[in-house]
Amino acid sequence: MKEKDYIEEIILKNLEELNDNEPQDGHFERFEAKLKSQNKKKRITLNVVWKVAAAVIFVLLAVNQVAIYMSPEKLTTKIANAKNDISLASVSEEYEEVEIYYTNAIDAGLTQWNTLSNEGFISAEEQEMMDTELAEFETRFKDLQEDLAANPNDERVINAMLEYYQTKLGIINMIVNKLEEVKQQQKNTEHEIEI
Amino acid sequence: METLYKNIHQEIIDQCRQGNEKAQFQLYKLYYKAMYSVSVRILNDEMEAEDVMQEAFLKAFKKIDTYKGEVSFGAWLKKIVVNRSLDQLKKRKVQFEEVSEKNSQIAEYQMETKEVNVNTIKKAIQKLPDGYRVVLSLYLIEGYDHDEISQILGISNSSSRTQLLRAKNKLREQLKDEEIFSYN
Numbered sequence: 222m223k224e225k226d227y228i229e230e231i232i233l234k235n236l237e238e239l240n241d242n243e244p245q246d247g248h249f250e251r252f253e254a255k256l257k258s259q260n261k262k263k264r265i266t267l268n269v270v271w272k273v274a275a276a277v278i279f280v281l282l283a284v285n286q287v288a289i290y291m292s293p294e295k296l297t298t299k300i301a302n303a304k305n306d307i308s309l310a311s312v313s314e315e316y317e318e319v320e321i322y323y324t325n326a327i328d329a330g331l332t333q334w335n336t337l338s339n340e341g342f343i344s345a346e347e348q349e350m351m352d353t354e355l356a357e358f359e360t361r362f363k364d365l366q367e368d369l370a371a372n373p374n375d376e377r378v379i380n381a382m383l384e385y386y387q388t389k390l391g392i393i394n395m396i397v398n399k400l401e402e403v404k405q406q407q408k409n410t411e412h413e414i415e416i
Numbered sequence: 417m418e419t420l421y422k423n424i425h426q427e428i429i430d431q432c433r434q435g436n437e438k439a440q441f442q443l444y445k446l447y448y449k450a451m452y453s454v455s456v457r458i459l460n461d462e463m464e465a466e467d468v469m470q471e472a473f474l475k476a477f478k479k480i481d482t483y484k485g486e487v488s489f490g491a492w493l494k495k496i497v498v499n500r501s502l503d504q505l506k507k508r509k510v511q512f513e514e515v516s517e518k519n520s521q522i523a524e525y526q527m528e529t530k531e532v533n534v535n536t537i538k539k540a541i542q543k544l545p546d547g548y549r550v551v552l553s554l555y556l557i558e559g560y561d562h563d564e565i566s567q568i569l570g571i572s573n574s575s576s577r578t579q580l581l582r583a584k585n586k587l588r589e590q591l592k593d594e595e596i597f598s599y600n
Contacts, residue, residue, distance in 0.1 A: 228584045231532050231591075232556045238534040239557060242453040244466040252444055252470045259474050260437055 308366065309382050312373065323386035330393035337400050351396070358389050429489055433480050440477050447490060448473075451497045457553040458501040460542055468504050472497040498558065502550070502568065510546045512569045512579075532591060540590040548583035555580050 232239065310317035334351065337343055343351075365385055368378045425446060431439030451472065456465035476483075476493050483492050541549060550569065554560040555576075560568070562576045569576070 226584070228587050228591075229556060231537060235532075235534045235537060236557065239457075239538065240450045240453040242449060242456055242538075244448065244452045244469070245462055248448070248466050248470070249445075251466070252448075252473070253441060255470055255474060256437060256440055256444075256477075259477070260435065 308369070309379065312369075312379060316379065319383065320386070323390055326390050327386070327393055330390065330397050333397045334393070334400075337397070337404070342400065342404055354392070358385075361385060425489060429480070429483075432477055435477075440473075444473055447493055450490065451493060454494055454497050454553075454558065455501045457541065457557065458498065458550055459505055460546070460549065464504060465501070468500050469497055472500045475500070494558065498554070498568070505546065505550070512547050512550070512571050512575075536591065537587075540587050543590060544583055544586060548579055548586060551576055551579040552583035552587070 309320040334343070338348060362385060365378065365382050368375075369382060372378050425443065428439050428442050428446070432443055448469065452465060452469045455469045455472075456462060459465045459468065472493070476496050483489065541552065544552065551565055554565050554568070555562070562573050562580075565571075565576045566573045571579075
């Protein structure tokens with residue numbers, strides 16, 4: 222090519238001085254301030270991140286707690302709703318168990334009654350008596366439910382409810398047992414006649 | 417020289433990686449002159465150049481993890497300074513003009529090499545129009561090639577060559593005037 226470029230040469234020769242410019246006075250202080258604020262900002266943003274994370278975790282825990290707190294109530298009300306009623310189950314788990322025992326026993330008594338009725342052992346008159354009796358129990362139960370809804374934790378209402386179940390079961394059992402006895406006696410006499 | 421830089425300041429660089437503020441300030445003291453020089457040549461404004469240079473340092477500290485040591489730290493830092501300075505220059509709506517090939521047949525002055533005062537060169541570079549000044553600085557001082565310059569400025573390769581020639585001629589004229597002036 223050509224001879225050494227004049228401009229290129231003087232620039233290369235003076236490269237060091239060309240890169241030796243000094244910013245205006247006070248640039249060290251200005252930079253130090255910027256550096257401090259950047260590092261501080263970083264720390265603050267990190268702090269904020271931790272705080273936000275903590276807050277999120279707290280909220281999650283709180284929601285969880287509330288959910289746990291709410292859930293048994295929800296469950297019992299669900300059971301009550303399934304029965305379409307407010308009952309002893311809504312008071313506590315123990316009462317729920319008692320209630321389940323009584324309702325099951327009463328149901329068993331009633332099925333016994335129904336089988337006896339199917340066997341033609343029960344007269345229309347007796348059936349009607351039983352129906353009115355059960356209807357009376359039903360209205361009594363509704364009254365008690367209303368009381369319980371109004372005073373969910375009143376022991377007197379709870380005791381009344383328990384008594385109601387006891388009486389109902391007692392009466393049904395008594396009737397059914399009596400009928401069974403009669404049935405047995407009839408069978409025996411039939412037997413004797415046959416002999 | 418470039419690789420030596422890396423070895424000399426490696427300890428400080430490593431401390432900067434851990435966010436040590438003292439080390440960061442130390443590194444600034446080591447590099448600010450070179451980086452300021454790069455920025456002021458591109459921007460031709462002292463306050464703006466200082467600001468851009470300092471912001472470039474802060475950015476470099478922030479993303480120092482991306483510095484893998486493939487090039488010297490100075491070269492890595494300089495790239496950030498160049499890019500930020502150019503961004504700042506573009507904010508002033510400076511257009512890097514495209515020069516067509518036809519007009520690019522410019523004869524080069526031939527002059528004897530004389531000793532010239534550095535300040536005279538600096539001033540002469542400052543007087544160049546934005547486009548000429550940036551291309552000349554990137555090519556002759558920062559050591560970019562025409563491909564890199566065309567990419568970074570968004571102009572064609574030939575346009576970069578033409579602007580360099582024009583810048584050199586202009587510089588030559590100015591230095592010649594300066595010479596005459598200083599003799600008088």
